[in-house]
Amino acid sequence: MALVTISDIRAAAALIAPVVVRTPLLRFDDRLSLKPENLQPVGAFKIRGAYHALARLPEQQRARGVVAYSSGNHAQAVAFAAREFGVPATIVVPENAPEVKIAATRAWGAEVVLVPMAQRESRAHELAEERGTTLIPPFDHPDVIAGQGTVGLEVVEDAPAVDVVLVPVSGGGLISGVAAAVKALRPAARVVGVEPAFAADAAESLRAGELVRWPAADRERTSADGLRAEPSDLTFAHIQTFVDDIVTVTEEQIADAVRRLAGRARLVVEPSGAVAVAAYLADAERWPQRTVAVVSGGNIDPAAYLRLLSA
Amino acid sequence: MALVTISDIRAAAALIAPVVVRTPLLRFDDRLSLKPENLQPVGAFKIRGAYHALARLPEQQRARGVVAYSSGNHAQAVAFAAREFGVPATIVVPENAPEVKIAATRAWGAEVVLVPMAQRESRAHELAEERGTTLIPPFDHPDVIAGQGTVGLEVVEDAPAVDVVLVPVSGGGLISGVAAAVKALRPAARVVGVEPAFAADAAESLRAGELVRWPAADRERTSADGLRAEPSDLTFAHIQTFVDDIVTVTEEQIADAVRRLAGRARLVVEPSGAVAVAAYLADAERWPQRTVAVVSGGNIDPAAYLRLLSA
Structure with missing residues (x-):
C-alpha cells in the first residue's frame, strides 16, 4: 500500500x-x-485535508460539486472549502451531531442531510452517485x-x-x-x-x-x-x-x-x-x-x- | 517630542x-x-514592550533587576521577561487587581508588593531608588x-x-x-x-x-x-x-x-x-x-x- x-x-x-x-x-x-x-x-485542522482534496480535483470535476459525511468538523471543512472554490457542497451528518457543528456547516452554504449514524457513509455514496459529484472522505x-x-x-x-x-x-x-x-x-x-x-x-x-x-x-x-x-x-x-x-x-x-x-x-x-x-x-x-x-x-x-x- | x-x-x-x-x-x-x-x-501583548525594554538595558544595569507597577498584564510581562534574562523582578500591584493576574506574576518568580491603587506609581519609584534597580514603565x-x-x-x-x-x-x-x-x-x-x-x-x-x-x-x-x-x-x-x-x-x-x-x-x-x-x-x-x-x-x-x- x-x-x-x-x-x-x-x-x-x-x-x-x-x-x-x-x-x-x-x-x-x-x-x-x-x-x-x-x-x-x-475551528479545526480538518480544513487542511478537505481544502487540499478539493484543490487536487480536476476543475471540471470539482465544478459539479462535492459530498461528504462527517460527525462535524470535516463537514464544516468541506463546506468551507467548497465555498472558497465556489462549488456546491452536500454534507451528510449523523442526527446526533452537536447542533453547533450542524449550524456552522449550513452557515458555510452547504446543504445538510441528516441521517441515522449507521447510514451516513452509505447515504453519502448514494448522493455522490445520484448527483455525479465527488465524495471527499474524512480521512481515508x-x-x-x-x-x-x-x-x-x-x-x-x-x-x-x-x-x-x-x-x-x-x-x-x-x-x-x-x-x-x-x-x-x-x-x-x-x-x-x-x-x-x-x-x-x-x-x-x-x-x-x-x-x-x-x-x-x-x-x-x-x-x-x-x-x-x-x-x-x-x-x-x-x-x-x-x-x-x-x-x-x-x-x-x-x-x-x-x-x-x-x-x-x-x-x-x-x-x-x-x-x-x-x-x-x-x-x-x-x-x-x-x-x-x-x-x-x-x-x-x-x-x-x-x-x-x-x- | x-x-x-x-x-x-x-x-x-x-x-x-x-x-x-x-x-x-x-x-x-x-x-x-x-x-x-x-x-x-x-496572555497579552505586554510581553512585547516589556521584553524589548529589558533587552535594551545595558547588561550590568539589567543584572541589578527591574521594578514595575501594573494592574496586571504588564506585571506578568516584566516578570516573564526578567525570568528570561535571569534577573530579579519586583512588581508593585494595586490591591484590587484580579487574583489571577497576581498569582501569575508570582508564578513567573517575581516579588509582588501590594499597595493601594493611588500609591502604585510612587511606591515603584521608591523601590527602584532604594534597590538601585530599573523601573520599566507600563507605557510611558x-x-x-x-x-x-x-x-x-x-x-x-x-x-x-x-x-x-x-x-x-x-x-x-x-x-x-x-x-x-x-x-x-x-x-x-x-x-x-x-x-x-x-x-x-x-x-x-x-x-x-x-x-x-x-x-x-x-x-x-x-x-x-x-x-x-x-x-x-x-x-x-x-x-x-x-x-x-x-x-x-x-x-x-x-x-x-x-x-x-x-x-x-x-x-x-x-x-x-x-x-x-x-x-x-x-x-x-x-x-x-x-x-x-x-x-x-x-x-x-x-x-x-x-x-x-x-x-
Whole structure:
C-alpha cells in the first residue's frame, strides 16, 4: 500500500497556503508547546485535508460539486472549502451531531442531510452517485492525509529539535499525515497517538498488529464526539509504519484539559481537541523536554462548554 | 517630542523574536480579522514592550533587576521577561487587581508588593531608588512603545491592504506603537482607538486637542480592568500625530464581544482585550472590507469568565 510521503505533504502545504492559518507553536509550560489548530477558519485542522482534496480535483470535476459525511468538523471543512472554490457542497451528518457543528456547516452554504449514524457513509455514496459529484472522505484518502500532514511539517519547522508529538486519533487521518511528516524530517522524534479510553480501538489495533473493530455504541460513550471514528486500512498502514505508541485518557482527564487550556492557554477547545494535552497533563514528568501537543479543534456547543468549565 | 519611528519598531521586532509569538491574523468574518495577542506567553501583548525594554538595558544595569507597577498584564510581562534574562523582578500591584493576574506574576518568580491603587506609581519609584534597580514603565517609554509597535508591523506584513486597525486604548502604549508602524507602512489605513465609555478619557482628549484627566474613580467603573490607565504626554503625542479617531463601547458590548470571541474565534479574551472587536460588532456595516481588530489580552479570573459566558 502506497503511503503518503513528505513530498506529497510539501506539495499540499503550497496548495493550502491561501486559506489555512499558519498556526504558531504556543508555549504551555517549560516542556509542552501547543499546535492550536482550533484557530483554523472552521475551528479545526480538518480544513487542511478537505481544502487540499478539493484543490487536487480536476476543475471540471470539482465544478459539479462535492459530498461528504462527517460527525462535524470535516463537514464544516468541506463546506468551507467548497465555498472558497465556489462549488456546491452536500454534507451528510449523523442526527446526533452537536447542533453547533450542524449550524456552522449550513452557515458555510452547504446543504445538510441528516441521517441515522449507521447510514451516513452509505447515504453519502448514494448522493455522490445520484448527483455525479465527488465524495471527499474524512480521512481515508491520500490527499486528505497529505493535507493533515502539513501540521507535522509546521511542527518540525518551528521546533526542529522536538522530542515527542502527541496527536489525537480517530479515523487516523491527522496522525497518519503528521507521523509521515515528522518521521521524514526528524526521525529521532516519537509520534504518540492519544485516544479516549472509551474509544481506544486504534490503541488496541496497534498492539494487536491488526485492525480491531469496536462496536459504534462503545465508541459513542466518549464525550469527544470527534474521536468516534475508526481507522481505515490506509490510515492503519500509516499508523503501523510511523506511530510509536497510542495512549489513552479518561473522560475526567479530557474535561480537565479543556479547563486548563482555557485558563492557561486562552484557547476554547472541544473535548476531542484536548486529548493530546490531557495525555501530557496526566503524567507530565513522563514526557521529555520538547513535547508538542496538537490541539485539533474548538467547536463545542456553548452550553456544553459552560458545563465543562463549571464542573 | 521625539516619536517612535518605524526603524525603532523594526529593531524591536528583531530583539523580541526569541520570546514573542508571531501571532497570525485570524479571519473572524468576511471583513474582520483578529490579531490574537492573548496567545502570547503572558496572555497579552505586554510581553512585547516589556521584553524589548529589558533587552535594551545595558547588561550590568539589567543584572541589578527591574521594578514595575501594573494592574496586571504588564506585571506578568516584566516578570516573564526578567525570568528570561535571569534577573530579579519586583512588581508593585494595586490591591484590587484580579487574583489571577497576581498569582501569575508570582508564578513567573517575581516579588509582588501590594499597595493601594493611588500609591502604585510612587511606591515603584521608591523601590527602584532604594534597590538601585530599573523601573520599566507600563507605557510611558519609547522602548515600550516600540515593542508594542511590532503588533502593527506584523498586521501590515500579513494584511498589506488593510483599511482599518482597531486598537484598545488605556495608557496608550499599544496604540502609539501600532499607529506609528501602520502609518509608516500603509499611510492609507486608518488607525482607530477603542475605549470603554466608562474610561473614555483618551477619546475626550483627542477631541479636545489636549490631555483631559478623568478621576480614577470614574475610570474604575469599567469591567475592562486593563483599560483604566490614562495616556502620558508621550503617548498622547503619538495619538495626536498618528491616530485617526477613538471610539467608545458599552459594558454590554464588551461582554457580548467576549462571548462572540469564545464561540466564533475559540479565543478566551478578557474584557479589556475584547473592546476592539466590540467596536466592530457594535456596527459591523460601518467598517470597511479589510478591518483588523487587536485582541490584546486573555487574563481573566475563571469565575469572572464563567459569569460573562453565562450572562
